[in-house]
Amino acid sequence: MLRPPLAGPPVTASHVFERLVAASDRWRVGDRTFAPEFCIGHTRLLADVGRYLPRGSDGTIAGWSARLSAMLGGQAFGLVVDDYHVLDTPLWTRLSQFVCGLYAHTGLPGEQAKAALFLGNYHRTPFGLHRGRSSNFMFVVEGVKRIRAWPDAFFRGKEDLTNRLDYERYNAASVVLQGKPGEVIYWPSPYWHVGEDAGGLSVAISLALFMEAEPWTDVVLAVQDGLARRLRSRARRAALGPAATTRSLGALRSALADPALEQMLVAARLRHLTGHGFVRVPPAAPPRRLSDREIVRADATALIRWARAGRQAVCSANGLAFVVPFEAGLPRLLDSLSSGRAIRVGELLAAAQGRTGARRGPRTALRRVLERLLAFRALVVEPSEDTAG
Structure with a gap:
């Protein structure tokens, strides 16, 4: 058990509910980028899933739970959302801040990082006892969360209990980890584990770190x-x-x-670095133009990195990347941003251009770089009198 490494849970239950309602509404009209796994007892539902997903009219997670209990005649249920962080940019940002300090000691995950949402009143994890390949930090958001775990060595030489529920005879050799909202439960990758009912509805986010590299x-x-x-x-x-x-x-x-193969490889490695090991990240925001009068600065939580790939430059931030023709002013532009100083776009572009002066081509290209970084949420636009109103 870890005492709160963040100031409270990374997100609130009401925030999770709002994100789930938005994603569920999209699901009901055919958007399958959201992949909910809804279980009744230990049976995963494949048809009419939308009926059981949260609606705005439920009001809260507790209200949604009450509706489901009525629909299911009191049967236990569970909702698992893999890669939940893709739906929730604020959560992804907070988890990225959390892992930055950790990676200073462990290095980036060789494979990936991902966050899954576990929500429900199920008696045991819907898919039973299992051994994952990841080390896990489970952030308790609401209710009480209980994990029962065994070291991998304990089950060696015994029958395979993967996805089974008849493990009680081995409980004496297990460790029980129980957390309240704001607390974090940790178990390393070799451990077998299963979630158990600790007294009703719970909401938790499990951050899984797959540290072993997958060569090539x-x-x-x-x-x-x-x-x-x-x-x-x-x-x-x-x-x-x-x-x-x-x-x-x-x-x-x-x-x-x-030649594009080099660009793709460079982009993949930069995305892994700036995305803090997350393979899937929240999508870019809608693009918008930046005027010379606007004041911008680099977001302190975002990594901005770039690399040459032939005559092209690959730029990356927050796990996203784009390719542009290399301009001599690009390194100066990104160096200026790395200072963290707030500066007008026009001044930033002029300093980056240097001796090229006001040539339109390079200036336009560098402005597009800033606009892409803004869409990637790596830039913050500061309020100013010139742009207010």
């Missing part, structure tokens, strides 16, 4: 993406055979020789 994953994914694009562009309804094999090999050679 970024290379494989980059080549796979390039290969898929080439095969789609040559798609024909041809029978499998030598011709299809030749075509696929040709596409693979082209993908490996493509």
Whole structure:
């Protein structure tokens, strides 16, 4: 158990409810970017899921729970939302701040970081006892959360209990971790674990850190993406055979020789760094123009990094990335931002351009960089008299 490393839970129950209602409303009209796993007892529901998701009319998580209890005749239920942080930018920001201090000692996760939401009144984790590959920090948001855990060595040589519920005979060898709102439960990756009822409805966010590296994953994914694009562009309804094999090999050679492969690899590594190990991150905000009079500064919580890739520059912040033609003023622009000082956009661009003066091309390109960083939430626009009203 860890005493509150943050000033209270990373988010409130009312905040979680609002985010779930917004995502559930999108789900009900066909948006499947939100992937809720709703369980009744230990059975995952696959049909009519939308009926059981939160609605604004429920008012609160407690109100939603009361509606479900009536619908289900008192049966226990659970809602699990994997990659919940993608739906909740404020949560992702707070978790990023939390892991920054941790990574100073452990380094970035070799594979990924992700946060899942666990909400319900289930008696035990819907999918039963399991052993994950991640180290976990579970932030209790509401109610009381209980985790029962065993070291991996305990179950070696015993029957496989993965996703089973008949583990009680081994309870004496377990450790019980119980937390209240604002507290954090931690268990390392080798541990088997299961959530248990600690007295009704609970809300918790589990931050999972997959620390072991997956060698060459970024290379494989980059080549796979390039290969898929080439095969789609040559798609024909041809029978499998030598011709299809030749075509696929040709596409693979082209993908490996493509200069864009370097950009994709650089972008993947920068996203991993600036996204604090999270593979999926909240999407960019809608773009908007920045005028010369506006005052901007780098967000203190955001990492902004860039790297050359041939004649291009890859810029990244908050786990997102974009590619632009390299401009000589780009390093000066990003160096100025790294100072954390608030400065007018026009002054920032003029300083970055240096001797190129007021040439329109570079200035426009550098302004677009600032606008992309603003959409990535890496810049903050400060209020000023010139832009007020």
